[in-house]
Amino acid sequence: MELQITAIKNGSVIDHIDSEKTLKIMEILELSSAKEKVTVAFNLESKALGRKGIIKVEGRKIEKGEMEKIALLAPEATINYIEDCKVVKKEKVSAPDVVVGTIKCGNPKCITNFEGAPTKFYREEDNYRCNYCERTTHKNSINLR
Template sequence: MEKELKVAALKDGTVIDHIPADKLFKVVLILELEKCKNQVTVGNNLESKRLISKGIIKITDRFFEESEVNKIALLAPNAKINIIKDYEVVEKRPLTLPEEIRDIIQCANPNCITNHQPVATRFFVMKEDNEVRLKCRYCEREVKQEEVKIK
C-alpha cells in the first residue's frame, strides 16, 4: 500500500518554486521565515524535471517586496514565484536581477565606506557569458553572484 502526504492548496499567498535543493534553507534564512506568523510549508529534495532535486516554499497570505525578491534572485536565479489568489495562480513571475541592487548585500571590501559609515550599499549587476558579477558603486570591488554576503 502506497501512502502519500499531500499539502493543502493555498487560498491566497506565494509559492516559491524551483529552488535548488542546496539553496532552499538559505532562502528561508534570508527571508526570515522562521519569524513569519503565517503558515509556511517547506519541501526539499522533491523530484524535478528541470533540476536534479528542488525545494519549494508556500506562504499563506504573504506577498514579497522587490528587495525580498531580489534576495531570492541572488541565491536562486532560476526559481519562480507564483502569486495565488482564491486558489488560482494569478501570476507566474520568473526572477530577474535589476541593473542595480541597493542595501541588501554587504561589500566584501573591509575598507569600503559602506562598512564604516551609515551608507546604503549599491551594487551594479554585470552579466557576461551566463556569469553574474556585482560591482560596488563606492569601492568598485567585484564579487561573483555565488560569493555575495546578503545582509
C-alpha cells in the same frame, strides 16, 4: 506524479529554488518569525535543477523588493500567486541592475564595512560591482546584509 506538498488557498509559492539556498531565502524573507503558515520542502525532484526547494506562504504576497533578494540567491526561482487554490499569476524573478543596501561588500576596507555607508552594487553579467571600492562579487558568492 505524486503530490508531494499540499496546496494553499491564498498566498505565494516560491518554486525552483536551488535546494541549498532554500533556508537562506527563508531567512532573508524573515519567514521563521512570520505569523503566516509557511511550508518548506527541500530536495524535491526537478527536471531543470535535479533537486529543488519550494516555499509556500499562506496569506502573503511576495513584494518586488523581496523578489529582488530572491533573485540574488535563486535566479531560476519563480513566484506563483495563489487565489482560491488556483495560480492567478506566475512571475520569474529577475536580478536587478542596481542593488542598494542588500549585498555586503567582501572588501573589509570598503567604506560600507566600517563607516556604515549603504551598499550599492551594479550587475555586470554574473558579477556585482561595488559602487565604492569597485570590488566584484560573483553571483554565487553574494553575502546579504
